[in-house]
Amino acid sequence: MSGPNTDYDPVEVTPLKSEEVEAMREAALAAVAAAADLDALKQVRLDHAGDRSPLALANREIGALPPQARKEAGQRVGQARGAINQAIAARQVVLEAEHEERMLADETVDVSLPTTRRRRGGRHPLTLQSELIADLFVAMGYEVAEGPVVEAEWLNFDALNLGPDHPARTMQDTFWTEPADHHVVLRTQTSPVQARTMLTRKPPIYVVCPGRVFRTDEYDATHSPMFHQVEGLVVDEGITMAHLKGTLDHFASQLFGDGITTRFRPSYFPFTEPSAEVDVKCFVCRGTGVDAGGSDACRTCRGEGWIEWGGCGVVNPRVLVACGVDPEVYSGFAFGMGIDRSFMFRHNLEDLRPLFEGDVRFSSAFGTEI
């Protein structure tokens, strides 16, 4: 604490001499400059700017001076202390910055370390493919229709112009359920959804239906008792085969790439008349049938230039009648493609079995989008 120098002794006030103050200041500044770290600076602050520092002590002596000398001495000491405090503060900033830099440097990690603690999930590629296809049609204004997989025989066959004695019934090897006289089947196609749609909606109808279907095929590299189809149905005034062709061309180019079109070949389906098989231009060789090397047959289409894709046609007026649509006013088209099959050639899968084996390595490879 400073106080009046009651025991005034002129000899004792030498510290207030200008050269003395200057020396204290120099010593303090030198110490500040020499402080290597924040701890050292803290000691410098105590030694040179604290209450027991030489200048603090000198300050106490000011009162002992004759009044005319006090002002000068006060200024001298005050300036010196100010300069020291400034120097300490400046040094503090520098040392703090250095400290932080060093600390961050010490915290350096190996960023190449593995980071995956939790497994990545994934969705089944057939789900993704179904959604992708549905989205293509939703973008055109279609809606997505649905129906049960355990289905009434009438909806799976009769309503689609496949009467009980139709030879085409044997084309589709059907899973029947017990009791047999209940006429319930596992749907062999997504086409019963056509019938359901017409029975529950009024034209204009523009729907697609991706879904599971069942046939009594032994499970092998190219057959499965369960597979996936996407059905399309349009019923409106003035619908023609040309609309069907336009729609499938658009679908093909969206799914397989610009410039990929379709080809129709006459075929037979009881629920359509005329009926056609749809081939899609091979998106690998782009219809040339020749592989990239230019010499061998394209592997994707086996040199054909075209890939069998599905069936389609103009809705048979008999189907319209059974489903309550007036064939005099409306016409329509329908198509059905294998989703699994489309997936297989789009993604170069030769054996379909991995689709149904549940091996996580397979689904994981496709992540959450295809």
Place this chain on the structure above:
Amino acid sequence: MKAPLSWILDHVDVPEGTTTDDITDRLTLTGLKLEAVESPGRDITGPLVVGRVLTMEPEPQKNGKTINWCTVDVGDANGTGQPQGIVCGAHNFAPGDLVVTVLPGGVLPGGFEISARKTYGHVSAGMICSAAELGLGEDHDGIIVLPADAGTPGEDVRPLLGLDEETIEFEINPDRAYALSIRGIAREVLVSVECASGFRDPALRDTPAANAEGHPVVVEDAEGCPVFVARTVTGFDPAAPTPDFMVRRITAAGMRPISLAVDVTNYVMLETGRPIHGYDADKVQGALVVRRARDGERLTTLDGTDRTLDPGDLVVTDDSGIIGLGGVMGGETTEISGTTTSILVEAAHWDAVSMFRTGRRHKITSEAGKRNERGVDPTICEAAADRVVELLVEHGGAQAHPGVTVVGSAPAIAPVEVPGDLAARVSGMDITEQRSVECLRAIGCDVTGSGTLSVTPPPWRPDLTDAQDFSEEVIRLVGYDLVPSVLPTPPSGRGLTRSQQLRRRVGRTLAGEGFVEVVTFPFIGTEDLDALGLAADDPRRDLLRLSNPLSAEAGYMTTTLLPGVLRAAGKNVGHGNTDLAIFETGTVTLPRHAGPAAILPVDRRPSEEEFAALDAALPAQPLHLAVVAAGDAVAGGWWGEARPVAWSDAVDAVRSVADALGLEVTASAVELAPWHPGRCAELSVDGEVVGHAGEVHPKVCDTFGLPRRTVAAEIDLDLLIARAVHLRQAPTFSSYPVAKEDVALVVDASVPAADVESALREGAGELLESIRLFDVYTGEQVGEGKKSLAFALRFRAPDRTLKEGESAAARDAAMALAAERTGAVQRA
């Protein structure tokens, strides 16, 4: 249908220079799809020529075999004109015989390259060939000896053996049954291939008129058998061989040559499409009668099967009883054999539906049945029978009996009214009425009128019954490849339904949570449910049974996704993927034991009641979600220890799904297979049970090859989606300070934490912002049978800063209610 090209071209001409590809390309585009082109000599290259054996020296060898050292005249084919020296191991020939010789440089099937080589002390420059070496079937007695007049030495042997014959295999759709014959295919060539002409109908021939001398035939069911023609030949030589051309053609068509009599009937069937049946006339006793079978009647058919007949089956009888299943398969008693000298030829037209039913009923598939059930031209029975007689006479030395029996006549075909512009309207193409008429006439229709055409289809096209059927015929001939590509303009759609969107959201949520989606088959057996440990009265044992499953172990539609996902998980573990999390969404089948699904009429729309009754007759098929996780949930690594999956991961998977749907799930303890009895949560939303989750019973883990502590959940997604919050309300936040209070409560170990929490929540009142259980402790400090639950409570008022003591008072009120409800006491 496999059709030798030469046979087709016997009946139609194509312009010079037309290639096989030209023909098959056109036929594919008009509806007969090319499957394959086969040629027996496809794999043979180089010189394969007629050779005449000049000399033949048998040379016994040390190994016991005798080889023949031959010189063979191969004309100029060897470039020298000198006889060719060839070693041959066969002995079924003699000097002077014509044989098939392959010369050095030739390649036989299997990539067998021929060169001059030293063997048995001679340089053998070529080979004398057997049928097997040429890929022509089995050897019977060594090398091929050609007929003496087959050709001259040095001549290419391929045409002589039919090695250059191409056979085209077509895929025939059910509506083109007429193309199951050379006749039909030749006609398609005529209308499809540019500038084809000169169609020669194999069924167009003068036939002798019916008379009274023919074998007596009585048709009692004229609807089932509108036409029955019978002819007889006598003096047939049962040893007469089938001519080579016929053997080659029948073989190429995919049928097996048997004997001349049988081969001729097959040949004529292939040629005309009309199935023919031949009886050993000496074994037929009395008149043939066509009728329906009677209950309990039996017949042993040609294939040796003893069959019990159905009153729907059409049969042919004689005085001895039933001798054949009409149109499907003959009987054993009158079968043509190696001693047959008199043949009764039947060419009859049968009702297609009846054929289809009989074939299906008796599980008989035959070339004849295939044609009869799809529909055959009813007008060619006489021609076909006459052609058979002709061939039996020509090649079998038989005499045609003058008797000709014809019972019935081909049904008349009614004309169909077809709008003249229908093809244009259906196709969206510019097809004039004139063009339509031309196309219809080209395929054999009779067309009259204009505006509305009156079209009578030809008798070989029973598939053409509706106006629209004719439009397809016109459009395919105009060209499917010319149909323009026009996008229709649908009305504005409404996008995916909410349910469809939410299902996608569920899948994405689980994938985000680290689960991988799998797809499995929905078939199970009762063993699968036993493996789950389901109780005898578990409702999941009520299964829909399949009548014709692929295997007995998978004879039902599943009621739960668990067997499929557990099996898939087990397989993954078996593959070494021991840390895994999978999920599946799919419908399950829950029988409703409702009445039959009616077969409704198709000439009108079903009524709403009828349609509703169909749906009611089907089993319930809710969409389920199942998850399985095993191994580590969080992998161990440089960051620290692994965290194994726990029962709570299964519950949390469901909670994450519920969260995505804006729903809150409550869990309560329950015992249910296949879960651990003490670690199974019944999950509810708004008081309704939606599913279960927890740790899988250790025995079930063992059964499915899964590590112990595997966890699983299964929920009814439909229930969850039906409850999903549609419009979520925007929240408001208080910006006043939060007051935190922690409480530790001791309760009996059996008290569910959820009960304590809900008591606290209720007791704390409306100032409570959130409550979180942050610690569960059991041990000495709280005593046996007790547990300590530590909760963090946060209080906040919406409109002010809480006053001193306010949050503590709310906390005390919460604890008081918890004490009252659950016996909780504050932990000391």
